[in-house]
Amino acid sequence: MGPRAAPLLPLLLALLGRPDPGRAEGCDLQPVTAEPPITLSYATSTVPWGCVSSSSMGTEHEVHILSVEWSKASAFPLKVSVVPRAGGCTRQAVLLLLCARCSAVVTSPCSDLLVHTDAHLSPGTTMTRPELPMAPSEGQLLDWARSTYGGITSYSKLRDPRWVQLRLGEDANKHPECVPKEHFNAMPHLETEVFFHGVKGCSRGDAQSTGAAHIVRLQAESSFPVTEVNLSLSCPEGAMSNQILILQSQANLTWSLSVNNCHIQFLVSGNYKIAHMSSPLLPGEHLPDTEEGLIAKAFEKNYSVIASYSIIPTSARVSLEIQEHGEAPGLVRRAPTTTDPPAPTASSLPHTLLFMLQPWKCTDETMEIVIARSHLEPIKDVVNITLRDISCQAEKNATHFMLKTPLSHCGTSLEGRGHANNELILNLAKGAVLQSVRVAFQCNIPRELFLRLFPTAAFEVPQTELEVNKEAFVQASMRWEDHPADLQLKECWLVAQGQEPVLLVQGGEARGAGVAVLEGPPSSRGRKVWRFRFTYAIPEGSRVPFSASLKCKAGLQNNTIFEKVLEVTVKDSWRPPNNRGLGLAAVLGITFGAFLIGALLTAGLWYIYSHTRPISKLQPVSSTAPASESSSTNHSIGSTQSTPCSTSSMA
Numbered sequence: 001m002g003p004r005a006a007p008l009l010p011l012l013l014a015l016l017g018r019p020d021p022g023r024a025e026g027c028d029l030q031p032v033t034a035e036p037p038i039t040l041s042y043a044t045s046t047v048p049w050g051c052v053s054s055s056s057m058g059t060e061h062e063v064h065i066l067s068v069e070w071s072k073a074s075a076f077p078l079k080v081s082v083v084p085r086a087g088g089c090t091r092q093a094v095l096l097l098l099c100a101r102c103s104a105v106v107t108s109p110c111s112d113l114l115v116h117t118d119a120h121l122s123p124g125t126t127m128t129r130p131e132l133p134m135a136p137s138e139g140q141l142l143d144w145a146r147s148t149y150g151g152i153t154s155y156s157k158l159r160d161p162r163w164v165q166l167r168l169g170e171d172a173n174k175h176p177e178c179v180p181k182e183h184f185n186a187m188p189h190l191e192t193e194v195f196f197h198g199v200k201g202c203s204r205g206d207a208q209s210t211g212a213a214h215i216v217r218l219q220a221e222s223s224f225p226v227t228e229v230n231l232s233l234s235c236p237e238g239a240m241s242n243q244i245l246i247l248q249s250q251a252n253l254t255w256s257l258s259v260n261n262c263h264i265q266f267l268v269s270g271n272y273k274i275a276h277m278s279s280p281l282l283p284g285e286h287l288p289d290t291e292e293g294l295i296a297k298a299f300e301k302n303y304s305v306i307a308s309y310s311i312i313p314t315s316a317r318v319s320l321e322i323q324e325h326g327e328a329p330g331l332v333r334r335a336p337t338t339t340d341p342p343a344p345t346a347s348s349l350p351h352t353l354l355f356m357l358q359p360w361k362c363t364d365e366t367m368e369i370v371i372a373r374s375h376l377e378p379i380k381d382v383v384n385i386t387l388r389d390i391s392c393q394a395e396k397n398a399t400h401f402m403l404k405t406p407l408s409h410c411g412t413s414l415e416g417r418g419h420a421n422n423e424l425i426l427n428l429a430k431g432a433v434l435q436s437v438r439v440a441f442q443c444n445i446p447r448e449l450f451l452r453l454f455p456t457a458a459f460e461v462p463q464t465e466l467e468v469n470k471e472a473f474v475q476a477s478m479r480w481e482d483h484p485a486d487l488q489l490k491e492c493w494l495v496a497q498g499q500e501p502v503l504l505v506q507g508g509e510a511r512g513a514g515v516a517v518l519e520g521p522p523s524s525r526g527r528k529v530w531r532f533r534f535t536y537a538i539p540e541g542s543r544v545p546f547s548a549s550l551k552c553k554a555g556l557q558n559n560t561i562f563e564k565v566l567e568v569t570v571k572d573s574w575r576p577p578n579n580r581g582l583g584l585a586a587v588l589g590i591t592f593g594a595f596l597i598g599a600l601l602t603a604g605l606w607y608i609y610s611h612t613r614p615i616s617k618l619q620p621v622s623s624t625a626p627a628s629e630s631s632s633t634n635h636s637i638g639s640t641q642s643t644p645c646s647t648s649s650m651a
Contacts, residue, residue, distance in 0.1 A: 027295055027299070029306065036308065036323070037199075037201070037322065037323050038322055039319075040308075040310050040312070040320050040321075042196065043317040044191075044193075044313060046183055047156045047158055047184050047190070048157050049180045050155055050186050051154070051181060052153065052171070052189065053151070053154075054172050054175070055146075055151030055153075056153045057170050060150075061093060061114075061149050062091060062092075062093050063094045063145055063151065064155075065095075065154070065155040065156070066080070066095065066096070066097050066099075066158060066166070067158070068097070068099040068158045069158070074102060077102075078103070078119070078161060079104070079164070080106045080107070080164045080166065081107050081108065081165045082095060082108035083165060084109060089109065092112050094149060095117075095166070096117070096132070096141065096145060097116070098118060098132075098141060099117065100118050100119070102119050103120045104122065105122045110168070153170055153178075154186070156186050158192055158194070162195055164191075167188060167190070169189060193317070196310055198310065199308045200308070200310075201309060202309075211444070213298035214243065214244070214245045215246045215294050215295075215306065215308065217309075217310065218248065218250070218253070218314045218315075219312070219313050219314060220250055229253055229254070229318060231318045232318070232319045233245070233257065233322070234320075234322070235261050235263075235322045236261070243265065244266070245265070246267045246297065247266070247269060248287045249269045250269070251270050251286065254270060255284075256275050259356070262355075264355060265358055266358065267297070268285070269284050269285070269286070272284055272356070280377075299447075300448070302447050349378060351439050353379060354424060354441070357371065360441060362444065364450050364527055366404060366405065369401070369402065369404075369424070371394075372400055373396075373398075373399055379428070381430070382401075382426055382427070383429050385401050387422050387423065387425070388425070389409070390425065392409065407445075411423070418444060419443060420442070420443045421441075422441065425437070425438050425439075445479055447562075449476060449552060449553075450476070451475075453465075453472060453474055453550065455467075455473070457473055457533070465568060465570075465571055467571045468536055469537055472535070473531065473532075474533070475529060476530045476531075479526050481526040486556050486557060487554055488508060490507070490554060490555050492504045492553075493551045496548040497547075499542065512534075515532060515534040517530075538572070544570055547567060550567075551563070551565050
């Protein structure tokens with residue numbers, strides 16, 4: 001791609017509706033060295049090292065070895081659950097748990113379970129036998145188990161486990177010796193949930209908002225086909241609401257979201273649904289599958305801080321706990337819960353559902369609410385929906401609630417940076433009375449350039465139709481919280497296929513005939529507006545294009561550039577849009593075709609006429625013919641011709 005093509009990349013991405021990876025510049029992801037803002041864990045059966053064998057089948061015990069390593073000291077006790085086979089505790093089992101400098105709780109319904117461990121066992125552990133080699137290596141541990149019990153049923157090395165479930169049982173079809181392999185699939189005898197400690201983060205230097213984004217990206221696992229991911233999300237009491245959770249995965253995955261005490265925005269790949277509710281699948285959106293693209297997406301949504309960026313394998317169960325922001329050093333964090341969040345109550349259900357749906361959308365001057373009525377089925381009997389100003393009531397049809405309002409109306413406040421605050425008020429029919437549920441929300445205002453085309457100087461109703469030889473009025477606008485005066489409209493072009501691009505405005509000044517820069521409206525909070533008018537004329541002899549593109553750039557003195565493209569259809573009231581006239585070849589072709597059709601039609605009519613005339617007209621009857629022959633001939637002709645012809649022949 002040449003140097004001239006590079007500036008076209010943001011324009012092409014804008015046309016395709018994809019975030020520009022260039023937006024991610026200035027945000028270099030680095031490992032989070034301080035206390036992580038999240039606790040993230042996921043279920044898996046893949047262990048760093050492991051093996052299974054049938055070597056214990058001829059002995060008195062089945063023997064399972066768990067060797068646990070930690071990336072960092074764990075503040076939470078390790079929970080190990082030993083589950084018997086389907087037939088119950090019919091064969092004595094031995095567990096060797098190597099977990100130095102950790103505390104653990106081992107539970108099992110099998111009372112004869114023998115546990116060898118160097119871990120500190122919490123109350124509730126079944127039976128223990130302390131004999132275990134001091135600080136054994138992997139080979140020493142396996143050799144000790146073989147010499148003591150005669151064989152090894154399974155061996156698994158774990159890293160940063162939260163809990164482990166070990167299923168007892170032996171398989172005669174397994175390898176006769178337990179030889180550890182890397183990235184071993186321990187299914188079905190072992191399942192664990194492991195902590196993820198590779199969280200990264202960054203923030204943009206020219207941050208225009210304090211919004212924080214959490215990004216979780218799932219890597220495809222070909223050996224474990226997962227179709228549904230159950231995500232458990234919890235937040236602390238009074239957590240900030242100006243956050244977004246971006247969940248990126250393969251498009252064919254379904255996310256089942258269990259949310260506890262979280263008022264947070266969502267962006268989800270594929271489809272998603274809300275657990276504990278009989279809601280239909282909600283469509284997600286296509287998200288970038290690159291680090292730069294996901295960061296750019298967060299910045300596009302006006303979240304300038306990437307609080308956490310995590311890449312984990314695709315898992316059927318993921319647990320995410322968002323921690324308090326601004327925790328004081330040294331505070332003891334509460335242990336993350338391992339149980340599913342409680343089901344939403346009747347009072348919390350509207351909040352949970354609406355924050356999943358995110359039905360609000362803002363531009364730099366309007367707010368729009370669109371909610372499918374089918375998505376509100378879990379909330380029974382929604383009569384109407386208003387904003388904070390109850391006179392702003394959503395229109396209702398058979399399928400949707402819809403409302404659109406300027407940001408200056410309906411009680412909307414712009415106190416925050418880069419977002420508008422309001423409330424959705426749902427009026428529910430509860431018996432003979434109406435019950436109101438108020439859901440406060442923040443609508444993010446994209447930090448981007450907006451273009452609108454108007455037919456009149458009133459700048460009231462935008463349109464996407466450009467009429468030839470008629471004045472059109474353009475408004476470019478953008479919100480920039482810090483020093484909006486530094487934001488300038490660099491240039492605007494009109495581009496149509498088959499024609500030279502037309503420069504309309506450059507450096508805030510009109511360029512070309514028929515262009516005039518207009519005075520914009522009074523400045524509002526952090527918003528810059530530029531206006532101009534122009535007349536689109538078609539060069540003589542050129543055809544009217546079907547469509548055109550209005551392209552504008554705004555930027556700062558530090559060369560930060562924002563681009564926008566507005567596609568418009570072109571209308572010509574004087575001639576059809578595609579009237580190219582008829583050339584000489586077309587005229588001659590039509591003339592020859594008409595002549596040929598006329599000649600063939602004339603020949604056909606003459607043929608029909610000549611073969612349907614009376615024979616008497618074609619060949620006179622001889623005067624010497626016998627009377628009987630003449631009479632017979634006339635009778636034959638008369639049977640097929642009209643009466644006058646027959647009379648004339650007989651005469």
